[in-house]
Amino acid sequence: MRRVTLEEVARVAGVSRATASRVVNGASTVDEALRHAVERAISSTGYLPNIAARSLVTRRADAIGLLLPDERRMLGDPHLASVVSGVTGVVRPLGVHLVLMMTGPGTREQALSDLRCGRLDGVILVHTYPSDPVPRQLIAEGLPVVLAGRPLDPMPITYVDVDQTAGAALAGRRLKSLRCGKIATITGPQDTPAGQDRLTGFMAEVPDAVVVHGDFTRQSGAAAMEQLLRCCPDVDGVFIASDLMANGAIPVLHRGGRKVPDDVAVVGFDDSTAALTSEPELTTVRQPISDMAAEMARQLLRQITKPRSPVTSVVFEPSLVVRESG
Amino acid sequence: MRRVTLEEVARVAGVSRATASRVVNGASTVDEALRHAVERAISSTGYLPNIAARSLVTRRADAIGLLLPDERRMLGDPHLASVVSGVTGVVRPLGVHLVLMMTGPGTREQALSDLRCGRLDGVILVHTYPSDPVPRQLIAEGLPVVLAGRPLDPMPITYVDVDQTAGAALAGRRLKSLRCGKIATITGPQDTPAGQDRLTGFMAEVPDAVVVHGDFTRQSGAAAMEQLLRCCPDVDGVFIASDLMANGAIPVLHRGGRKVPDDVAVVGFDDSTAALTSEPELTTVRQPISDMAAEMARQLLRQITKPRSPVTSVVFEPSLVVRESG
DNA sequence: GAAGGGCGTGAGAGCGCTCTCCCAATCCTG
DNA sequence: CAGGATTGGGAGAGCGCTCTCACGCCCTTC
Structure with a gap:
């Protein structure tokens, strides 16, 4: 089975290859009658442009x-x-x-x-x-x-x-409006912009928050929460810098005898699917990915x-x- | 900034374009000395083959x-x-x-x-x-x-x-070995081969299992579990045909006052990330995706x-x- | 009615590569 | 040492497309 070329379309339509090319690429300077002839030829032959050949001359890979x-x-x-x-x-x-x-x-x-x-x-x-x-x-x-x-x-x-900073501030304001007294945050890795900004944005809103570090992974979320409960058992509001970490942290809270959100309110970040698989479902900062x-x-x-x-x-x-x- | 072509490489190496092409494509019939000359020319010029041109003649898009x-x-x-x-x-x-x-x-x-x-x-x-x-x-x-x-x-x-059927059978055998007395399954959509096979494979192993239908989504898993608890409250072992459905079903079990796995054992299918975000983590049938x-x-x-x-x-x-x- | 200006069309030159010849050089064999 | 076989390299023909350029044609305009 041979492939149809522009040459062939042009022959069928009774025009030159150049004109056929013009029609294919939607140039406006083609006579209506010829354009129709070419379009008919295209559909009757089932022509499809060869991308490699086009790419070779246009120098675009698309x-x-x-x-x-x-x-x-x-x-x-x-x-x-x-x-x-x-x-x-x-x-x-x-x-x-x-x-x-x-x-x-x-x-x-x-x-x-x-x-x-x-x-x-x-x-x-x-x-x-x-x-x-x-x-x-x-x-x-x-x-x-x-x-x-x-x-x-x-x-x-x-x-x-x-705007990571603004997002974290949103989380901070939410926890404050919930009348949390002892607020903490589990951060992302501090060598990433997102990790940094989510911390600074949050601290700007809740300057006296307790800070525990994580690295955005589920495991680190669990570990950080264990650490937090040990060093600060009266915490009642936590901003966790990623939903995935929150996903790891919440079971730790449960095992520690805390109910979410009654004893400890949790706000995540990302609005990823992890926010929906948590129990309870996560209040979180949404990024329009x-x-x-x-x-x-x-x-x-x-x-x-x-x-x-x-x-x-x-x-x-x-x-x-x-x-x-x- | 101009692009380097094979022509140029050939000129630098003092060979023909054909020979340069042979070296680039690893043909074995090239003299060692010339091959080295070409390789030197390639690295000194920073030559990279133009894929579009190659594609045009080889008729492969790669x-x-x-x-x-x-x-x-x-x-x-x-x-x-x-x-x-x-x-x-x-x-x-x-x-x-x-x-x-x-x-x-x-x-x-x-x-x-x-x-x-x-x-x-x-x-x-x-x-x-x-x-x-x-x-x-x-x-x-x-x-x-x-x-x-x-x-x-x-x-x-x-x-x-x-082998979906064999996988479902594995799940069935697991529940039986756990000495579950009242076994049920939440199925996938029955208009898909996976949905069908997981059911038939399971039924072959546990012929008297209670069957409730789902469609592989988390929501359907939750709904199916509610239905199951209503129609069959003494169930103590469930095979859920996808981890995602299990993810939706387990909270329903908890809300219904059942502990997993003490009161009800649950086996999923897929070994997807959903298996790890469940609480407790899911026993499941692994597909080596x-x-x-x-x-x-x-x-x-x-x-x-x-x-x-x-x-x-x-x-x-x-x-x-x-x-x-x- | 001649000169000028658009505008639409076709011819043809590549784009950079592969691959098929074909020739020259080398090797083997009798 | 001649003849054939084998091997490596070069010339050149495309692959199918775009795009420039030049050439008609027709419509103005004075």
Whole structure:
């Protein structure tokens, strides 16, 4: 079975290859009659443009990469699906492919060379770790890139994030409005912007809060809560900097004989699926992940279309989702 | 900044483009001295092959698609990440891209035309719904495709699945060995092969089990458990056909005053992350999702390399993971 | 009625690569 | 040492598309 080429469509329509190409690409300078002839020829032959050939001359791959952190952390990340659907929602209608890449040995390098050899038009980088060299390399080479989340060190790069500080403040205000007297927080890792901002935002609202550190994992949430109950048994309100940690912490509270929210109110962060699998369901700070992902896609597309366009990061407003836990 | 071409590498190395190409593609018939010259030229110029040009002549896109079901169901699917990592693990080292596609309006058609126009070499289809026309279209056109999970209607298509029946039997045997007297099951949707097989496999082992239907969602698990407690309050062992449903069902059990596993033993299916977020943690039937995904990738790659090769489906053995719930 | 300006069309030159010839050089064999 | 076999390298023809450029044609405009 042979593939139909533009040449063939042109022959059937009785026009030149150039005109057929114009119709395929929606140029406006084609006579109505000829346009119809070409369109008929396209549908009668079942023509589909060969992307490789087009790509060769336009120097666009019409594909972008989504570079995810190492597998272990990602496997538990309930955000992933929302990110993917937000990005594809923007990108698919434009015929742009979304290529998924996980950080493994050498994979970040892979993505870089895919970008350099024109196989990918740009990448969205999720969760770069501190001191990750990739973002800097990308901006140095002028390659289109958008970061999910503000980078730890300031650099001239487009990112999309939620206002973490404001979100944590929301949580603080909620606990205060619940008339909690002894308030604590379980933090995220302090070498990440999100971890830092959620702490500072919360402390600004509740300056005398007890601070226990976690690292965003479920296990660390459980461990931190054990520590908290030991050092501060009269706590009656906790802001836990991720739903996943809250998910690990709440059973510890139960085992410690506390009822949630009656004895201890709990507010999480993320509004991930973990918020719904908790018992009771989590009051949490919502990040509009899907919208943010869509915005990342739009920003990336803009950079691809207009290279070296100015850096314009976007910060979304978080909101409080009140459920049962606090 | 200009891109380096093969032509340039050849000039620097003092050979023809053909020889340079041979070195790049690892042909064995190149003299050691020349090979080294070319390799030096490649690294000194920073040459990277242009994929579009290569693709144009080899007629391979070196990209495969992962076609996922509609977003709503997928968002809650904890398997996704394992599937992705299993597939990329096989496919990336070979330089093959994984393109993620979600079923939206017209997206399945998109995937088909991507396949037809050579933009994708093959697809992995996850969760086709009953009477989905896409699998048949694909096999009719001889396009490489692998199904995740046995199709409902038998058709000559390669699929990878776990032995659902055997897995459910494992669950049944576990509950019997726990000396449960009154055993029940909450099923998956009976219009899916997994839903059917998990029921029949379980019933073969526990013929007198009480049957309540669910549809694999958390909500349906909760609803089914309420129904079960009403119609059969003395139940002391339940096989729930998905961890997600078990996740919804266990709180209902608690609210009904039953302790898990003391009063009611619970066994789930999937060994998804939902099994770990349950309280207590779920005893469940494990499907080696990541291995299965890797196998799907291998099968697909084989089909791409050797078109029209015979259909060879692979069925994996499930295993029982004993945790706290039963 | 001639000159000027659009506008739509076709010819053709690539884009960067692979791969099929074909030729030259080397090797073996009798 | 001649003949054939074998091997490595080069020339060049595409792969299917886009896009520039130049050429008609028709519609103005004085």
